Amino acid sequence: MPITVNGVEISDHAVNVESAHYEGGDIRERQHQAAVALVVRELLRQRADELGLPQEEDEERRLDALLAEDAPVPTADEAACRAYYDKNPERFTTSPVLVARHILLPAHPDDLEEQDRQRDLAERLIASLQTDPEAFPALAREHSACPSREEGGYLGQLERGSTVPELDEVLLRQPEGLCTRPLGSRYGWHVVEVLQRAEGRQQPYDAVRARIAEYLTERTRRRAIRQYIAVLAGAAEIEGIELETADSPLVQ
Incomplete structure (x- = not known):
């Protein structure tokens, strides 16, 4: 028709x-x-x-x-603008800013054996760092697949959007200190230490x-x-x- x-x-x-x-x-x-x-x-x-x-x-x-x-x-x-601002504070809060370092243990997402092997290694490295935190730079230079290994795994300042989304989501919730479990991403497993953390701030209404x-x-x-x-x-x-x-x- x-x-x-x-x-x-x-x-x-x-x-x-x-x-x-x-x-x-x-x-x-x-x-x-x-x-x-x-x-x-x-x-x-x-x-x-x-x-x-x-x-x-x-x-x-x-x-x-x-x-x-x-x-x-x-x-x-x-009135409508103010009400929306008051009901959605998270939309107007800046991203936390972290200073961090990491060790990247690469594993293809589809290679399950490699995923398991690298996660096991990440857990062993975390256990070792809990005993000897000062070993992080040396372990990064030995194990990390990221170019940051030359700087002891140092990544500098990180905020939302600095890394891939799946890592962003978890990393930005981490407190200062060594993460007690490996963090996964499309690149593999990350052993992460947050050296400094500054919380996000709510932007003023007028802004x-x-x-x-x-x-x-x-x-x-x-x-x-x-x-x-x-x-x-x-x-x-x-x-x-x-x-x-x-x-x-x-x-x-």
């Missing part, structure tokens, strides 16, 4: 051309995404015609003007207020546009595809 929006047909050719802009899923899923996008665009175009908005060479600018006029979104106010307002306004805008399109779809005659519809007024 052909897709039509209030009698205006969207051709299979148009869907196929549009589907080239989508990635992931199989061809049917990409074609469905493309068809939905074309139906939404046609709904907006027809609404712009209904309101008498002037034609423009750039259709996207015309549709943006429609949304600005017909589905305005208020900027997040001070992040503009960012919060932008985020909340954009979140409201996306929700409002989804509902606006659902209202248009609910009032239209659409054949050949199903869209979410709504019969309630747009709620900002």
Whole structure:
């Protein structure tokens, strides 16, 4: 069945051309995404015609003007920004900063025997360092596969994003001192000692207020546009595809 929006047909050719802009899923899923996008665009175009908005060479600018006029979104106010800041302190806290050194014992993720062997070695090195902490530089030079071995395993300052994500996640929670178990990553096993640790600090509200307002306004805008399109779809005659519809007024 052909897709039509209030009698205006969207051709299979148009869907196929549009589907080239989508990635992931199989061809049917990409074609469905493309068809939905074309139906939404046609709904907006027809609404712009209904309101008498002037034609423009750039259709996207015309549709943006429609949304600005017909589905305005208020900027997040001070109370909303402050409430979001107070409820989400972790989002506005800087990363802890560590000074650390490590010994990297390499093991490919798919080589289970090597993984076990290197983890056993890491545990032996940790036991040895618990007895003789001063041996860390020598053990790093002897065993580590990281270039930092030339500096006794010294890595300098580390914060979020300094290492691969899976190591970041664990490393940044470590207190000062020798980690009592090996830390794993895609590279193998790490024997780690945190030499210094500075906790992250919550940024002051005034420093992040503009960012919060932008985020909340954009979140409201996306929700409002989804509902606006659902209202248009609910009032239209659409054949050949199903869209979410709504019969309630747009709620900002």
